[in-house]
Amino acid sequence: MNVRGQLNQEQIAWRAAQDIEDGQYVNLGIGFPEKVAAYTVKGREPIFHTENGVLGFGRAPAKGEEDWDLINAGKKAITLKPGAAFFDHATSFAMIRGGHLDVAILGALQVASNGDLANWRVGSKGVPAVGGAMDLVNGAKRVAVLTDHVARDGAPKLVERCTFPLTGVGCVTRIYTSLAVIDVDIPAARFVLREKLPHLSMDDLQFVTGAKLHVEGEVGNLEVPELS
Amino acid sequence: MNVRGQLNQEQIAWRAAQDIEDGQYVNLGIGFPEKVAAYTVKGREPIFHTENGVLGFGRAPAKGEEDWDLINAGKKAITLKPGAAFFDHATSFAMIRGGHLDVAILGALQVASNGDLANWRVGSKGVPAVGGAMDLVNGAKRVAVLTDHVARDGAPKLVERCTFPLTGVGCVTRIYTSLAVIDVDIPAARFVLREKLPHLSMDDLQFVTGAKLHVEGEVGNLEVPELS
Amino acid sequence: MNKHYASAAEAVADICDGATVMIGGFGGSGAPIELIHALIDAGPKHLTVVNNNAGNGHVGLAAMIEQGMVDKLICSFPKSKDPTAFSERYLAGRIELELAPQGTLAERIRAGGAGIPAFYTPTAYGTELGEGKPVAEFDGRPYLQERWLKADYALIKAELGDPYGNLTYRLAARNFSPLMAMAAGQTIAQVGRLVDAGGIEPEAVVTPGIFVNRLVEIADPAQEEVLNQAEARYP
Amino acid sequence: MNKHYASAAEAVADICDGATVMIGGFGGSGAPIELIHALIDAGPKHLTVVNNNAGNGHVGLAAMIEQGMVDKLICSFPKSKDPTAFSERYLAGRIELELAPQGTLAERIRAGGAGIPAFYTPTAYGTELGEGKPVAEFDGRPYLQERWLKADYALIKAELGDPYGNLTYRLAARNFSPLMAMAAGQTIAQVGRLVDAGGIEPEAVVTPGIFVNRLVEIADPAQEEVLNQAEARYP
Numbered sequence: 036m037n038v039r040g041q042l043n044q045e046q047i048a049w050r051a052a053q054d055i056e057d058g059q060y061v062n063l064g065i066g067f068p069e070k071v072a073a074y075t076v077k078g079r080e081p082i083f084h085t086e087n088g089v090l091g092f093g094r095a096p097a098k099g100e101e102d103w104d105l106i107n108a109g110k111k112a113i114t115l116k117p118g119a120a121f122f123d124h125a126t127s128f129a130m131i132r133g134g135h136l137d138v139a140i141l142g143a144l145q146v147a148s149n150g151d152l153a154n155w156r157v158g159s160k161g162v163p164a165v166g167g168a169m170d171l172v173n174g175a176k177r178v179a180v181l182t183d184h185v186a187r188d189g190a191p192k193l194v195e196r197c198t199f200p201l202t203g204v205g206c207v208t209r210i211y212t213s214l215a216v217i218d219v220d221i222p223a224a225r226f227v228l229r230e231k232l233p234h235l236s237m238d239d240l241q242f243v244t245g246a247k248l249h250v251e252g253e254v255g256n257l258e259v260p261e262l263s
Numbered sequence: 264m265n266v267r268g269q270l271n272q273e274q275i276a277w278r279a280a281q282d283i284e285d286g287q288y289v290n291l292g293i294g295f296p297e298k299v300a301a302y303t304v305k306g307r308e309p310i311f312h313t314e315n316g317v318l319g320f321g322r323a324p325a326k327g328e329e330d331w332d333l334i335n336a337g338k339k340a341i342t343l344k345p346g347a348a349f350f351d352h353a354t355s356f357a358m359i360r361g362g363h364l365d366v367a368i369l370g371a372l373q374v375a376s377n378g379d380l381a382n383w384r385v386g387s388k389g390v391p392a393v394g395g396a397m398d399l400v401n402g403a404k405r406v407a408v409l410t411d412h413v414a415r416d417g418a419p420k421l422v423e424r425c426t427f428p429l430t431g432v433g434c435v436t437r438i439y440t441s442l443a444v445i446d447v448d449i450p451a452a453r454f455v456l457r458e459k460l461p462h463l464s465m466d467d468l469q470f471v472t473g474a475k476l477h478v479e480g481e482v483g484n485l486e487v488p489e490l491s
Numbered sequence: 492m493n494k495h496y497a498s499a500a501e502a503v504a505d506i507c508d509g510a511t512v513m514i515g516g517f518g519g520s521g522a523p524i525e526l527i528h529a530l531i532d533a534g535p536k537h538l539t540v541v542n543n544n545a546g547n548g549h550v551g552l553a554a555m556i557e558q559g560m561v562d563k564l565i566c567s568f569p570k571s572k573d574p575t576a577f578s579e580r581y582l583a584g585r586i587e588l589e590l591a592p593q594g595t596l597a598e599r600i601r602a603g604g605a606g607i608p609a610f611y612t613p614t615a616y617g618t619e620l621g622e623g624k625p626v627a628e629f630d631g632r633p634y635l636q637e638r639w640l641k642a643d644y645a646l647i648k649a650e651l652g653d654p655y656g657n658l659t660y661r662l663a664a665r666n667f668s669p670l671m672a673m674a675a676g677q678t679i680a681q682v683g684r685l686v687d688a689g690g691i692e693p694e695a696v697v698t699p700g701i702f703v704n705r706l707v708e709i710a711d712p713a714q715e716e717v718l719n720q721a722e723a724r725y726p
Numbered sequence: 727m728n729k730h731y732a733s734a735a736e737a738v739a740d741i742c743d744g745a746t747v748m749i750g751g752f753g754g755s756g757a758p759i760e761l762i763h764a765l766i767d768a769g770p771k772h773l774t775v776v777n778n779n780a781g782n783g784h785v786g787l788a789a790m791i792e793q794g795m796v797d798k799l800i801c802s803f804p805k806s807k808d809p810t811a812f813s814e815r816y817l818a819g820r821i822e823l824e825l826a827p828q829g830t831l832a833e834r835i836r837a838g839g840a841g842i843p844a845f846y847t848p849t850a851y852g853t854e855l856g857e858g859k860p861v862a863e864f865d866g867r868p869y870l871q872e873r874w875l876k877a878d879y880a881l882i883k884a885e886l887g888d889p890y891g892n893l894t895y896r897l898a899a900r901n902f903s904p905l906m907a908m909a910a911g912q913t914i915a916q917v918g919r920l921v922d923a924g925g926i927e928p929e930a931v932v933t934p935g936i937f938v939n940r941l942v943e944i945a946d947p948a949q950e951e952v953l954n955q956a957e958a959r960y961p
Contacts, residue, residue, distance in 0.1 A: 058492045060701050080492050082655070082701070086828060087752040087901050090699050091655065103754055103951040104897040110753040110806075110951075117689030118655035120696035121897060123904040123932075124752075124778075125605075125836040128829030129673060132606030132847065135701050151852075162813045163825050165855060166803040170829030173848040174606055204852035286727045288936050308727050310890065310936070314593060315517040315666050318934050319890065331519055331716040332662040338518040338571075338716075345924030346890040348931035349662060351669040351697075352517075352543075353601040353840075356594030357908060360612065360841030363936050379617075390578045391590050393620065394568040398594030401613040402841055432617035598842070607833070608864035610845040629843035629873070638864070659929065694894065695930055 040232050042213045045262035047181050049074040051140055051211045054179070055081045059137035060130075062086070062171055065109035068140045068181050084136060086167040088127045091119030108167065131167065131174040139175035141168060143182040143210075145197040148246040150221035152180065152207050153199035165202075172203035184212040184243055191245030193217065193226060214240055216257060217248065230255040268460050270441045273490035275409050277302040279368055279439045282407070283309050287365035288358075290314070290399055293337035296368045296409050312364060314395040316355045319347030336395060359395070359402040367403035369396060371410040371438070373425040376474040378449035380408065380435050381427035393430075400431035412440040412471055419473030421445065421454060442468055444485060445476065458483040493654045494706045495685060499529035502679045502705045506535050506644050513541040513600065513675055514552060515647035515668035518571065519715030521660070523648035523681050526707070527551045528725050530560075530646070537562045541600070541642060543593065543667060545569030545577035548719035553577065554726070561586060565640070567593035573719065592620060595637055597670060603641035604673020604702070611636055645675035648712060649698070652682030653689070656703030657696045665697065672702040681709040728889045729941045730920060734764035737914045737940045741770050741879050748776040748835065748910055749787060750882035750903035753806065754950030756895070758883035758916050761942070762786045763960050765795075765881070772797045776835070776877060778828065778902060780804030780812035783954035788812065789961070796821060800875070802828035808954065827855060830872055832905060838876035839908020839937070846871055880910035883947060884933070887917030888924070891938030892931045900932065907937040916944040 042050070044067050052074035055061055061081045063069050072083060072094075084090050085107040092113040096102070101112035130136060145153040152172055155165050172178050186192055193210065210217045216230040228248045231240055233256040241248055270278070272295055280302035283289055290312045291297050300311060300322075312318050313335040320341040324330070329340035358364060373381040380400055383393050400406050410420055421438065438445045444458040456476045459468050461484040469476055496502040503526060506512065512530075516522030531554055540561050545568075546553025553576035555561055564586060569577050580586040591599065592614045602610055611634035615621040625636040647668035649658035658680055660668060672678045680698075685708040731737040738761060741747065747765075751757035766789055775796050780803075781788025788811035790796055799821060804812050815821040826834065827849045837845055846869035850856040860871040882903035884893040893915055895903060907913045915933075920943040 082492070084701070087755065087898055089693075089898050090701055091693075101951075102897065103949045104756070104899040106753065106755050106898060108752075110755075115693060117687070118653055118657060118700065119693040120655075120657050120691075120699040121693050121895075121900055122696070122699055123900050124828070124832035124902045125905050126699070127901075128832050129601075129605035130699070130701055132829055132833075132849065133604050133673060134606060135604075135673075162804055162809070162816055163823075164803045164805040165825060165827050167828040169827040169853060169855065170849045173851070174829075201853045310727070312936070315520065315663055317663050317928075318936055319928075329716075330662065331714045332521070332664040334518065334520050334663060336517075338520075343928060345922070346888055346892060346935065347928040348890075348892050348926075348934040349660075349665055349928050350931070350934055351665050352593075352597035352667045353670050354934070356597050357836075357840035358934070358936055360594055360598075360614065361839050361908060362841060363839075363908075390569055390574070390581055391588075392568045392570040393590055393592050395593040397592040397618060397620065398614045401616070402594075429618045598840070602845070605833070607845050607847060608867075608869055609862070610837070610842050612842060627844070632843075634843055662929070665929075694897070694900075694932075697929075 040234060042259055043263060045070060046259040047211050047213060049262055050216065050259055051179060051181055052076060055138060060084055060135065061138045062136055062175065064141040067142050069109065071140055084130060086127055088122050088124060089119065091116045128170055131170045134174060134176060136175040138177045138179065139171040140179045140181060141171065143180040143192060144199045145192050145194050146180050146207050146210055147194050147197045148219065148226045149224040150205040150207050150219045151197045152202045153197040154202045156200050168202050172206040177208060178206045179209040179211065180207050181211050184214040191243060194245035225249050227251050228254050230257040232257050268462060270487055271491060272298060274487040275439050275441060277490055278444065278487055279407060279409055280304060283366060288312055288363065289366045290364055290403065292369040295370050297337065299368055312358060314355055316350050316352060317347065319344045356398055359398045362402060362404060364403040366405045366407065367399040368407045368409060369399065371408040371420060372427045373420050373422050374408050374435050374438055375422050375425045376447065376454045377452040378433040378435050378447045379425045380430045381425040382430045384428050396430050400434040405436060406434045407437040407439065408435050409439050412442040419471060422473035453477050455479050456482050458485040460485050494656045494704060495654060496705050496707050499525050499681065499707050500532060502707045503530045503533055506530060506533065508535050509537045510535060510644060511539040511642040513642040513645040513671040515671050517543050517666040518547065521648050521664035521666050521668055522551050522715045523646045524551050524713040524715055525709045526646040526679060526681050527555060531555055531558055531726060536560055539563040541565045541640060543567050544571060545574060547571035547715060548573045549576065549724040550718045551715050556580060563587040565589040565591065567591055567596050590620060597667065599637055599640040600670040600674045602639035604670060607639060609636050609638050640674060642675040645671040645678040647671055647678065647680050649680050649682045651684050651686055651691055652680055652706045653686050653691050655688060656700030656706060657691050658698040658703060659691060659695060660697055669698045672698045677704045678702055679705040681707045681712060683710060683712060684708065729891045729939060730889060731940050731942050734760050734916065734942050735767060737942045738765045738768055741765060741768065743770050744772045745770060745879060746774040746877040748877040748880040748906040750906050752778050752901040753782065756883050756899035756901050756903055757786050757950045758881045759786050759948040759950055760944045761881040761914060761916050762790060766790055766793055766960060771795055774798040776800045776875060778802050779806060780809060782806035782950060783808045784811065784959040785953045786950050791815060798822040800824040800826060802826055802831050825855060832902065834872055834875040835905040835909045837874035839905060842874060844871050844873050875909060877910040880906040880913040882906055882913065882915050884915050884917045886919055886921055886926055887915055887941045888921050888926050890923060891935030891941060892926050893933040893938060894926060894930060895932055904933045907933045912939045913937055914940040916942050916947060918945060918947060
């Protein structure tokens, strides 16, 4: 797919960051979702949690300054902010499973209109690895997904029913894509379009979406600064 | 009952202390069992645990030196030994329930020959209170009981089946009484006499015991120093 | 982010009738006396209280019970040196008691905080406290199923607190407080000293701030035991 | 009481064929490299290993796997920058994998240490990792039943240790180690510095000594990540 003005990963991350409120406890998935931290809205201070037992970490250290006892769930070196805390893995997942995290933001292979998420393996081949994703989607108060709107092969990633192995059932409530912001109405099993790229027609957007996009009230313009 | 040479509480505690090995982790029940600590065998260093989250405490402080944030499960002020540790209640009972305590020593209203213990309430009247006893009897590697051989009204406390509400089933393996040391063969549901007061006849001992006392090999002399 | 409240009164002001309130402490060790007394001043009724005990004398939890604020108590050991506040009401049928073994009580609270709706324990199997609970056998041994315990509020006492809500505890005053902090919708901590962010070493934090919502600084807090020796009463 | 062993070799000497061994660490953070290498020198076979990962490069757990010591791995994320030690054996069907969600893995280990034979979690419900597990509904939501996890040995890395076995950890190197210390029959800790009794403040103890059986002092321990950047191999 080659849509004009389609958001890049930085821009999708920027848009997701706008919905994080001051003081919220946030877990960002490994890779793409980690970019969200860089776009924290000025004046807001979310506290970032990582599965391996850290609350309140900050940016990556300068090269050569890494302390390999101080890493995040992606095994990347991090730094601490004042007021940080360490804790063991059982406590870390008590935070997750016990509903103490306000927001978890993850990547996706597929998201279904019933809120099901598939993001941990494509099929039954290779070495499976799940990490903390299944805990996060069942525990955080709000589970959001960042993703390109369609897969590299053009297949829709927003679907009626996931065909890849599930990470969790009925868990995702908001999807930030390269084309749109979409809420998931889990009880009614439907996607509700909230924002789309201004110049993109509803028909074109629906065409690259694997399940019906419902509209409730006004659809906003997905407007994001230039970022790369 | 008035048996000549019958052990007092200090002497029963002394006898129980002889079976505590160096380095063992020990929980002593509130009241009478607490006396065991005073008779620790020279050269051995058991580590005492209390339910409210302390390992490695020592004697009571001098009067006027109490710090009421530093108490034991009986709410009495304690002091710390070097190498002590504090922890929360979930961790404290993980130690108990998880089989990490070597010995728990409790008082008893009744102990049955199947190892059942009743020690938390007499009947259904009054205010019930259980504390940590039910966890201790189900968790410690070895559960022992200290008790007068018979109740104040002369009724046997060592019985075939407890009539008071149970604290735990099949849990007590050794009983230190004012007259004898008795093991409980839980699988066979029988008391096995190990030691008795030297001058006390088997018949007399059996007469004040509510279940048959079996003998396997030699019965030792229960010999204890003068203590009061 | 700053979770600091100016007074105990403000911190407990929204606790209303019918709430479930966990109160930290084991006897007087760790009992958040000033928060409890502020709650007595506020005066909500029909509370369910979770505490290891049932108060002692006529201050703290005992005083709450005497004020008729507590409909139900969930605890392991409702006895103390001076237990009349609870025992008179209990024996008169004016307060409900749910008695739980101490380790089961602690684990149920932790489970509430950790998102574990139920777990199995050997404790209380075959006793009257286990009656009516589901039994399952694992590896040939019978266990009882126990449910999580959650609360609307937790009132706890800590030693140091920072603006993020990170806490440390003094000596054995830790006991139930770290668990209750996890299990309540709103956790309110009175701290002996409020320090700046960074004033608690990250490795020394006992309760991470994510479990704490409100902080009140109470320097030189009262000790229940000392109040009782002085035969204090509240209000 | 002194749990001190003179060398890593002595501390791991009795770990024999077929043992279940938990190994602390998350990736290289907290990985007890010196204990693992001593175990490689000892060379027991047919081990079941519990770790969050499956090793990285050719040192530590990856080297153990390359030596053919591990029959089965229980972990949440058997991928790393250089995962060939595990992945080649796994894809060739020469090592068994039990994959568990990370929080479930942690809680199963804690449950093993806490005497909780089984618990319920929402995690993995409705997924292939939940297949075959008992399901129960609580308050209208479905949960999976998960079983405790125990081990014969735990190998962990701590910062300070005292003769009683009390431990503290450095930064985020804590992760699984306090849980594994609880869940093993024999817990063996390598500590950066062995201090006298009283050298760790009682309030600062993270793992109380009751959970630790053996201590080895390893000053300046190796970091898996640093070894891998230097393309190290063991032996």
